[in-house]
Structure formats: structure tokens, C-alpha cells
Amino acid sequence: MRAFFKLFVDYFTSLRLTVILLALSLLLVFIATLDQVNLGVWAVQQKYFRSLFVMARIPGTDVAVPVFPGGYFIGGLLLINLIAAHLYRFRLEWRKSGIWLAHAGLILLLLGELFTGLFQREGMMRLDPGTARDYAESTLKTEFAVIDTTNPGYDDVVAIPEGALEKLTTLQTPKLPFTVRTLLYYPNSALVMRNQAPDAAPSPADRGFGPQFVALAQPVTYKEDEQNFPTAFVELAGPEGRLGTWLVSTLLTEPQTFTYQGHTWELMLRATRYYQPFSITLLKFSHDVYPGTDIPKNFSSRVRLQTPDGRVDREVLIYMNNPLRYGGFTFYQAGYQNDRTSILQVVRNPSWVIPYISCSLIALGLVIQFGIHLFGFIRKRAVAAAAA
């Protein structure tokens, strides 16, 4: 038993394992980079790095099998290997202080990447001048918003994430007086006016804008500059029976309204919103090009940051390489439209500081370690030269 345990410890603390894991991670990163041409960066991250195994389908079937260790697997093993090596093999001595620091930083970096993968959330704010906005929109995820607009003072929103719609089940929640059943869900689609496609099958929708359109499923696109437009057919039913079937789509920019039990409701399929406890108003967007060219020289947005309780009310300039950090969110100047509309990227990443700390540790550790080598080398040569 002891022998088995010793074998186990020897294996996990061995430098050989480190080399194998490093080589595997190099291969993983290389293959993932090549696949990015097909899948786009977000899908590649999910497939290769934020997974235990890289899965592939057996050709001709729908069965997925693991073909290569994924990021969590290799990263996890590297973490175990590193910690085990330090616990069992490394002595705490000055000569190895550089390595201790570098490895400590590395552990922190790996953990930081793990936290980022789990907790980071990105969104966009498309602001016209004068618009105050207190939410950011996801570029990838959509939500089905069922909004009770009866009260003129506020809207009551129940947001159903697209994942729930994809499952094609019936949702029942005490927040809504009716159930929501998804009949069809297309991750990407196109809408055509029905009078342009007279031979199409009748629409499953019988209320709202649905009957005017024909929904065509489209292949999901992974290209960076293209977007997917999901469409769903949802059937709402109260205790007395079905209320109707609606077509909802991100391609429809207007909400669809109906009344039920004295309340007015709106239905919208829209980009998932991430709300913030403060609002940003665009005051002015500025954009310069180099004279006589189209090359962008700088972008900047002058915005007003306000909290509803009036405690914070100030102007901030957001520009390239200079984000606004407030309330756990960071706002970056991402792009613009039509010279007036500013597009800000909003990121919430509580672990954003970790890479800074870990990389400083690693850099310091490397400098110390290589510095020790270098001085040793110089001293040896000085001694040899003095002896000669």
C-alpha cells in the first residue's frame, strides 16, 4: 500500500509529467488556434479550453467521444503537479527562491483563468447621444422577455434565457399567470414576408406579427463579424386554455402586445440584458481620422455616470486604452456607428486583478532565478580568468 502511494506521489511530483503536460497544452493551443478559422473564438474556447475533454463526433453517428484532454484537464493536472512538487520535492532555500516565486505566480495565474472562465460576463452598450442606459446587452445570448406594462410607472419583466427555450418544454412560473411552451426554436433564422413566399406552409403562429412572416431556419454562423438571429414559436396557455401562439425573433425590433386578465403584456426576444445599479448617458462621441485618410486616430466618449440615489453624478471620458472602472464593471470604448453612436464594451470580471499580481510574481521569480544563474556564470568566468 505504501509502495502504491509512493508510486502515486512520485508520478505526480515528477518533472517528466510537467514536460508531458506542457507539451500537451502546446498541442492543444495549436490545434484550437487552427480550428478558430472554422468555429470562431467563443466556440473554440468552450470546446478546447473550458472543458475536461475535447469531444469529436464519430463520423456518421451522433455519438461524441473524447479525443484529447481539454483545458480544465491539463490545467488541473498542471496545478496538482506543481503543488505536489512543491510539497514533496522542493526545499525552501534562497537558491530556489526565484522558482518558488515563479511557480506561486503560475498557480495564481491558472486559478485566475479558471475564475475568469466561470465568472466573467461581457456585454455591449450601444449609446446614442442623450440616451441614458442602465443595462448592457450580451452579444451572444438572448432572452425571451415577457413584460407586464400595465403600470405606467414601471415594467415587470420576466426574462427567460434562450437555453430554456431551446429545450422545447413547457415553462411554468409563479411570476406569470400563463405557461410558456416552446414549439419550435431556430438558433439562427431569416424572416420573409408571407406575401413573398405564397407556397410556404401555414404559420404555427396565430397572434401578433407571426402570421405575416415565414420563418426559415439558417445554419449557425461562427464568423466574427456575423451575428445569429434566433427565432422561436411560443404558445402561451392560461388555466382556461391556450391564449395563442406567437412568433418571437431578434429580427423583430418591435414588441408584440396583448391583454390578459386586465394586464397588458409585451413579448420580445432580445439580447440578454445585464442590469447595473447606475446609468450611463452618452454626452458626446468624438472620432478623429488622420488627415486625408480613413485611418482612425482616436475614439472617445464623454459620458455621465449617475446612480439613482443621486450620490454619484459625474462626467467621465472613456477612450482607447483608457477604460472606466466603476462598481465592479469596466467600460471600454469598443467601436462606433455613424460618427455619433458610441459602442461601449462592458465587462464584469471580479478576478481581473489576478493576472496582474500573478504575472508580476512570475516575472520577478524569473528575473531572480536567471539573475542567480547569470551572476554565477560571471563569477566563474572571473575566477577562471584570474587563474589563467
Added chain:
Amino acid sequence: MKKSIPLLVLLLGLAYLGSTLLPPRAKSDFDLRGFGRLPILVNGRLKPLDTVARNTLLVFQGKQSFTAPDGQPLQPIEWLLDVLFNPAVADSYQHFVIRNPEVLALFGKQGGTQEYFSFNDLRSGLTELERQERMAEPVDDAARTPFQREVLDLYQRLVLYQRLKASVNLEDSPDFLAELLRFEKSLPAISTAFLAKEAGKPYNAQDYKTLTDFVSRFQYLSDSGYLLAIPPAAGNPDPNAWQKAGDALLATFRQGAINPDVMAYGALGHAWRLKQPKDFNEVVRLYTQQLAQRFAPQLEKCRIEVLFNQAQPFYSGMILYVLTLLLALISWLKWPDMLQPAAFGLMVLAFAASTAGIVTRMWLEGRPPVTNLYSSALFVGWVAVALCVILERIYRNAIAAVAGSMIGFGTLLIAHHLSLSGDTMEMMRAVLDSNYWLATHVVTVTMGYGSTYLAGFLAIIYIVRGLFTTSLTKDTADSLTRMVYGIVCFATLFSFVGTVLGGIWADQSWGRFWGWDPKENGALIIVLWNAIILHCRWAGMVRQRGLMMLAVFGNVVTSWSYFGTNLLGVGLHSYGFTQGTFTWLVGFAVSQVVIIGLAAIPLDKWRSFRGAAAAT
């Protein structure tokens, strides 16, 4: 004798470099240098006309030297003068290089030996070229065939040519200066006619027609012109508000008089075409004097840039590197005591030349040394040679001289090929407009690249000398091993820190430290590979030969990260797929793998180790 040969070689090298700084012997009566120094604004950067001439020749024909049809070699600025002011003559200059046989077929010239064509040669096929361009243009860049790329490239070159001709001269005007003078004389009359028509009062139809004729001609200049040659007016606070000649002429009606600088260019054109050097030189002198009142610092920068263009420090660097390589290789065979210091001296001179070139570029641009792919190639070479100068000083066995001269020459050659698309001192896009990050992240990462390449080249020297010669003695093998190990440590540190700084820059710009972008992944792979080399060594998994094999593979890994990731067409550093780069990349990778394969030959078969026990 021993000491004097290296000294002599050094002095000869210095003399060569000094000669590049001398002005060319003035074979012409025209003040070509004065004209070449005149500043104009193009692509957002104020630069001398000399730069425009050289860059345009590079874009048109891949080289700066040009010979007129009568056999006379022309300086780039003379060539430009003909393009700007003597369009009929310029149309006969064979400066468009076309090698693709399908493109040649569009002009009926396939099967012939002619590679350089004039605008007159191509006139007959222009309509067909335009038709092909209209079909090729909407195609996605990554999906274009070589023929489509060539068509688009030729079309853009021809457009550039036409636009240059329309910058400060009207092609169909027999005498542009006379036309300008006529315009000036008729200003009062046509202004009256214009105001009268606007007010709805009776006006002179003849005068009005004269007005509309001039306006439409100047509008053509404004639409098609390429150079922003006219400096901002005296009251304008914006020093960057240079304008096209066409725009300045159209503004005449607002100003009430013709912009005198437009007249200056008109006069220059007149004097050049009619071969009147005295008048030409006088206008250059007066115009320069006037510019000096408000644009003295810009004029000085232009003067230095012209000197830099003419000195071509990177070209002289290439020559010196080749000589260094020769001397260093011979020193391995014979007379090491004389030739090694000589090679070292030449390498230091070549290094000084490239340093001077890089520093001048930094001063001209106001930027840290690496701002685009071209300058990165220069800097990668500079770092590697800097390390080699240090190594050579320590070890004095010409190994670092060979490695340094090979890498120095190679990177300058690559840089030259990267310079063929135009001005290498470009303006930085908004997100790159940060001298702080350019100085830290980009410089450090490039140092990481340069040092990984150096480790690889030193390893190649070990393998080649060990396999094919008897010169890999234990001492040489040991010192090479120490060199490679030391450089790999250096490379690990700098590639890691550089990658991290890139992550921090990304975090400040885009909100995420690491985005798995292909370029980021490439940098990570270099760090991982260098870490693998070090860990293999510390684990005892490899000894000398194994270390060398791993280091050579580092060349492949770095080339992937440096050039390969740009070809994928995705990510933030994508420059689009080019067949040429891909072929070179694959060829280089194969060559390195072959060398690694050779190194796998059992050690007792190596020429240096035969008979001796395994020298690991």
C-alpha cells in the same frame, strides 16, 4: 600584422558607411535635393517628396532604381518629377512590373519576355482590366485566387499612378502654369458673373461658362489628386490641415486670390517641363524659404528623412553582414586570430548601421522602435545581433558572429520584402496609438522572438559543425551549450513578460486579459516551448544534442507565432492569407525539421565524435 588586419578591415567598413552619407554627385543642373526635401502630407504623415518617389517606385516595380527608355538611370525624385509634371513622358516609362501570365494575357502580352510595362503599353487592355477588377473586388480576401489578387494589385497601382499625375498638374493641359495665370487674370470677371447669377441679375454667359469650366477641371484635381501638397494657410492653427491642389484652387473663390503655393507648384512644373533649371531652382529656394517661416521643424525632419532614404543604412547593414559571415566562416578554417576580430569589428559596424537606421526611424515617427511588421523584422534582427555582439565578446570563437550575421542578414532581407507595399512609417490605428504599450509590450515580445531565433541558430551551428566537420571539440561544444542555454533563459523571460504585457494592454483596451486570439496563442506557444526546453534540461531528459534539437524547433514555433498566425484570417492580428508567405513558412519549417532529423543520427556517426566516447 595580426593587429593591423582587423583594424584595416574596420577602417574600410567605416569608410564604406561614411560614403553612404555623402550626397550623390550632382549630375543635374536642377536642385533635385531641394525639391526632394519639400514636405507633403500623404496617408496622414507629413513626408518629403523623396520618400513618395522611392515608395511609389517600390510599389510599382519592387525596386527603387529606374532607367529611362533612353538608357539613362534616373534618381527616384527625377522619376517623380516626370510623373507629376511631364505625364506624356511618364506614360512611356516602363515601371509597372507584371509577371503573372494570366494578367499579361489581358494585355495580349503573354508568352513574351517583357516584365516591365509602361502606361502606354497597357492602354489597350485597360477596359478589360477594369472589367476583371469589378468581378474580383467583391470576393472575400481569403477566397481570392492569385489571378484575382494580381488583377486588384495592378489596378490599384494604375489608380495610384493616375492620382499622382492629377496631384499638382492637369494632364491634358498644354501648360498648367499658363492656365493658372489665365484663371488669375479672369478672376474679377468670373466672380462678377457668379455673384450676378446668384442674385438672379443679368450676367455675362461667357464669363460664367469660363467659371464652370475652371471649376470642373479643378474639381477633377480635387477628386483624383493623391498628394496633399498645399500647406495650411497662414491663419490656420492646425498644422496638419494640408490640402490637395484641387481643393486649394476651389477655395480661390472664398479667398479672392489663388493660393500662392499652388502657383509655386505650377511654376515648378513649367520649369521642369521646359528644362529651365535656373527658374526651377529659384522657385524651390523661395518656396522652401517661405515654408521655413512656419514649418521649420517639419522641414528639418524632411531633410533628415531624405538623408536617411539616400543612406539606406539597412542595405549597407546587409552588405556588412554578408562580409562578416564570410570572414567568420573562414576564421573557423584558417587564421582565426586575424579573422575573428575582423569579423567581430564588421558585425559591430553593421549593428551600428542598423541601430542608426532604427533610431532615425523612431525620431521621424515619434514612436518606439516597433510599430508594424516591417519594423518588427528590423528589431528582431537587432536584438539577436545585440546578443551576438555580447556573446562574441565573451567567447571570441566567431560562433556568435556567424549566427548574428546570418540572422541580421535574414531579417533585413525579410524587412526589405515587407517594405514593398508602400510607406513603412505608417500612422498607428487608434488602439495602437499608445507609445507606452508599443514601447513595453511590443519591444519585449520582439526581443523574445529575436532571442528564440538566436538560440535556434546557435543550435544549428552546433549540429552542422558536429555532423559535417571535426571542429566541434569538447570546448566548443560546451561553450555552445552554455550559449544556447543562456539564450533560452533570456528568451523565456522576455517572451513571457512580453506576452503578459500584451495581456495587460488587452485588458486596458478590450476588457479581457486573455482572449485566445491566434496571436496571443502563438505567443503562449513560444513561452510554453521555451519552458519545455528548460524543464527537459532540468529533468535530465535531454543533454547537449537533445537541447540543440529542441532549440532548433524553437525556430519553427517562433515563425508560426510571428508570421503563421497572421495568415489565418481570424483574430485581431490577421493580415490576410498570402500564398508567398505561406510557402516560405512551410519551406522554412521543413528545413528546420530536416536539420532536427539529421541531429538524430547516432552520435558516434558525427564526424566530430567519431572515435571519441559519446560527447554528451
